[in-house]
Amino acid sequence: MSEFIQYTLQGLAAGGFYALSALGLAVIFGVLGVVNFSHGACYMLGAVIAAVLLAELSLGFWVALVVVPVIMFGFGVLMERLLVQWLLALDPLYNFLLTFGLTLILVEAVKLRYGVSGLPYEIPAGLGGQVTVGSVNLSVYAIFACVFSVVLCLAVGLLMTRTRIGMIVRAATEDPGRTRALGINVGRWVTPVFGFGIALAGLAGVLAAPTRAITAEMGSNFIIILFAVVVIGGLGSILGAVVAGFLVGLVEAYGVAYAPAYAQIVIFVLMAAVILVRPSGLFGREEVA
Amino acid sequence: MSEQMTAKVDVDLAQPSILSRRSPWRYLMLLAGLAVLVMLPYWIYPPVAMDILCWGLFAISVDLLLGFTGLLSFGHAAFWGGSAYCTGLIAITWGVPFPVAVIGGSVFAMLIAWPIGWLSVRRTGIYFAMVTLAFAQMIYFIANQLRDLTGGENGLQGIPRTFFGIDAVENDSFYFYYAGAVLIVIGIAIAWQVVNSPFGRVLTAVRDNPARARALGYDVEVFKIKAFVISAGLAGLAGGVFAISHGFASLQELAWTTSGKVVLITVLGGIGTLWGGLVGAGVVVTLEDYLSSSGFEGIGLITGGIFVVIVLLFRHGIWGTARNALRRFVLDRRRATRD
């Protein structure tokens, strides 16, 4: 029994992290209708920038937690202004392809600059060590990352559903011309939201830095899992991304515990099952015909 | 942001062909294409030339879905790679002539495509892309698990190139090219026929407005599944020839990067152009070949850069852009002569 609790807690801890990582993807899709393939690359950039800040400017984890999202926000703004915006009115496939190309570029650029073997990063002081209750124990950092993620997800969820921002940007992506004709300066809203989604990816990267290998490729497979998460949750649904994040975390942990080699395939089986029963995901809106 | 919005993959199929069916131009172009096909291994190292054809057909199979049915499959590696393994296993186990093995592989690809298609066509657009990607990942993991059969990450090595004991084809990649090219050309012909059939017309209708197509009495899902399976069969044909050409099949064939690469080729050639796939493959494969011995380390910068530029600036791809330019030219000429 205590083992089961242990696995559950680990699953939840991982789930929180998945939720946060998928959140930016969901925000950008939910609001702009863009499936950002480069989300994994942006996550990687977040971690790499954190590592570089530490190595070259001795700026630690807590600083990175603030600085990296700001940098990535800027990066997202550039990305939207220079590239993504031209394709917003077209089929989402075009932005999917664009960001796929961008992923190749980002990964290669990081490889060229920082090599392929990865960069070192330490667990921040104060977050090392373990919490042990009875026979169950969890690393302090995992708990921190999970709580941090959940709080952030809640905040973002409120921001997107309880304020005008989400509404305006959704309208703008559905039909930019017409939305302008309603007196809304589309550019002023879409860009920051895109930047925000990218900043979230960067933040997830910083959070991952102390526990994961920081390499140019770290996002390449991760993005596939995140896709599974958002498809399960329902593309574009923030609540869906969060719930599915936890679900995937748990399924993975139990998978590891009871059928180790199949842990990863289990996620995709879960996804197939969800699509079969609810084609638009757990919390997805029906597809707009 | 553009004002005239069409939320559809913007292919310009609707334009009535300026080259009428019986136009001598048509035959001339077909002839030119054939000549290039025959001359290719003289200009390019034969195994690389074979790669171009394989990737070309693979891209055409993707275009059949993307350009003509409006479905972006981001998991086509499953069919290319699935067939590569199956072809290899048939060739190794039974030592049959390679075209038989390739056709076996292609049939296998269609068999796995059927359930995947059945599940995936419930979604469209970007959802479809992600769902197919996920299924392809599943196939990847399965192939990795079945290492007794597939050789795991060592790959399935030593696939023979049996061909009725004709030594030149079996051992010389120059002659093998021609034997393989026949299979590829058959695949291309099938794709062309599908697009230029009443069936193909319905696919376009389904792409543009599924609800409308249903009201006309067309079962949209069935059409999509059929298109998906045909496309998988063609991808399988290409993958099978590829495996025979290289003499092995590796997990790389099933990886999502392979799916990405073929979409790159399709987009580069031009979505909805069909022939564009071959042109795109020519560019990408030769570029990759050239870059890998150029000592340049940032191959991803180049391929990624091409992707970005094409998607942003030349949405009709190489073939589409050239065709539109030609069209404009011909129309201008006509107008000039009329005035």
Place this chain on the structure above:
Amino acid sequence: MSERMSERMSERMGERTTERSSTTTTTADANRGPDDGVPALLSVTDLSAWYGEARVLTDVSVTVAPGEVATLVGRNGAGKTTLLRSVMGLHKQVKGTVSLDGSDLGRRSPDARARAGIGWVPDDRGIYASLSVEENLMLPPVVHDSAWSMEKVYDHFPVLAQRRDFPGTKLSGGEQQMLAMARVLRMGSRLLLLDEPSEGLAPVIVQRIGEIIREIKAQGVGVLLVEQNVAFARSVADRHYLLAQGKVVEHLSNDALAARESELLTHLGM
């Protein structure tokens, strides 16, 4: 059929040039146009528009004064929608000037125009599928105090209140039309461009829309109305521009329209 139509049209236009003075007279008394010293709210001067190489508007001039309703009438494909889109700044292949309150709008973006006080109800309604009814209503910014409050909107269109949480495009066709109309009233624009607002509406609702137009007109809002429903157009409008083949071929007061209705109906196929 349309070829025959166009022949007839050019004949008519030949006649018109000779008859011109009489029309202007009928117009002048019904119209407090710029000539009379009252500044026009909207004035479109010599506007031409193209789609690619096809010219769909030719030197169109139209004015709307505050508190006045002018209609654009004409057959399908005459270019009415294109004119509204050009005024809104959404159609860009244009030549000629559009000015609001005497100042040239030039190349200003649609959102700037909207904030300057132009409201638009598109012919296909333009309801957002990804927004709920209420969000559709809340979306545009308020540009003037005369903007309708949510209460007032729900009061006039109770069915929208009932469906406020529905996705916008799940409404019935007519309800979407109401929503589009209500949405633009939420802005408090000084000039409304209405593209067939009565289309698909039940007669009761058409009457209500008419009342609303008269109400806002009384508040000094100018309206440029595209209408196929002549009876309705007559019931709300002061003046009418007849558009055929992208040209203004007639400019009539409301009474003149009534007087010549049967003639115009047969000739112009309104």
Place this chain on the structure above:
Amino acid sequence: ACGGAGGPQAAAAGGLSDDKVVIGLLNDQSGVYKDLSGPNSKVAIQMAIDDYKAKYADKAVAKDIEIVTADHQNKADIANSKAQEMYDRQKADIILDVPNSAAALAVATQAKNKKKLYINIGAGTTALTGASCNKYTFHWAYNTAVLARGTAGTITQEGGKSWNIVYPDYAFGQDMNKSFSAEVTKNGGTVGQSIASPFPSDNFATFITKAGEGNPKVIGSMHAGGDLINFVKQFNQSSLKGKVQLAVGLMFITDIHSLGVDQFAGTQFTDAWYWNFDAENKKWADRFTEKTNTRPSFAHAANYSAAMNYLEAVQEAGTDNADTIVGKLEGKKINDVFLRNGEIRKADHAVTHDVYLAKVKSSAPEEWDYEDIEKTIPAAEAYGEANPACTMG
């Protein structure tokens, strides 16, 4: 066929084909193995050429030596085409390196078909000297069996009797798991559990918990590259850190470099070569560092060694004919900067040599100085018997 269709050109029994020796370097110059071998291997091979020329000067048989390189991007199909192209078109007499086992095996098939030499350095698969071995293929640096004998054997002998193993679920991981388990048992230890983990993976928390069950003395991680780093980072954050010894299957100095010594401190693993092992290595490493600004990995030294010995064989044979060279190489005993007590085993073409049990230092006196060599494992012990699966087909 004017299209450069291959076909064995009969190289003159004496003298050089095309009057020059062409060495093909086919490896990963942009992906995960870039730092481990990558472009810097060309520098190492050039060093070998320079040394060869310096040594024989006018008497050198190969006066004109050329290096051609290609990046296989870790894709077997590209490796395959490039290998053919190197042999056929670029007239390569030998191909070196080729990390990534699928690529390595594909090139072995080409070497066999084209009857040209191939010395693999970077790949670990035992198939190269087993089922897939052939007359023209040699395996120079290490293989997975060697790693097991080195690490598992030594640690068990030294008292780490109870093990739990976590391995990535693909062929390499499976091989590693099998050889490690066998080695532990052979030395009187027990393996409590072998846990497969998906590949690739970045969340190992639950695996680590599972691996800690039953209180083993040693946890063996059979992961490589990014997965290994993930595993170690997460191990260090778990409650097992400090209680259980961590042994890893395959680790490169570049991994330590990327993660930092403190994360790996105390971890034991088998290394095929270490630059700061003795004065000779250090001297060679200094030369290398002068040209590249980085310290050499075992792969760089092995590439040097392989190229050097190939050229020596050419010198000795007076020709670059592959069959002659194979004859010269087979059974040759070698001692150089890379190979200590080295022998090119005739039976399976494994190049056997001493390997080392290394332990990661707790702090690095200088950059790249990360390893304490705890023990030299003699060639015979490390390589064991020739692989019976090899038939030299």
Place this chain on the structure above:
Amino acid sequence: MHEEVPALTATPLLETRSLTKEFRGFRAVSGVDLAVERGTIHALVGPNGAGKTTLFNLLTGFLTPTSGTVHFDGHDITGKAPEQIAPLGIARSFQITSLFEAMTLQEHLELALASPTGLANQWWRSVARLSRFRKRSLELLDQVGLADRAGAPASSLAYGQKRALELAIAMALDPKLLLLDEPTAGMGLEDVDRTIGLVKSLSAGRTVVFVDHNMHVVGSLADRVTVLQSGQVLAEGPYDQVRADERVITAYLGAVHE
């Protein structure tokens, strides 16, 4: 499920029994019993949101009823998919224009005409086979006044022209039952009159159900009128009777309408 009732001329062509559709607890169509006799033109009117389009969607399979049944020509078609229903002989036009934007008008009609022939499944046949429908499609386009645009893509049509094309497509299917959702919305008077004539002429030997808010159209066409309100049948009968009905006037027509 498939109860094959022999087609008796006495039975209505289309019959619904307590047909109901709920959206999130909201009843858009509520217990509608509708019978459409063969060879008649039947109008469906009612305030906006009364459930007319929803009813059409239920009849053509675009929506599945929450409860109730639909019988058409002896078949129980309740809950069948659009592509199963269309071949039985029901064609519809859409209230909100729904075309293949990139295709030419000609191609639209060819597709519609090819639908019952099964030609579309034949991927091994040349697309040129569709040209056998050319003559007929030009005829149809001519009927709606679009013959000169036959080669133009649908996207280049003005709104009213698109509506006319919708009509031509519905006619191309040569259905037993034609459902027209606001066929004259957005049309000028002349076009409205032409459309009235058109619908009259093609209603020979056919049954038509249409929705329209234009009382002129309803008056000139309909043999029978059903008035819906809030998803329920408010009144039914001949035009004159219905338009005199007090309830209809308050709920729908408003102040006396010309």
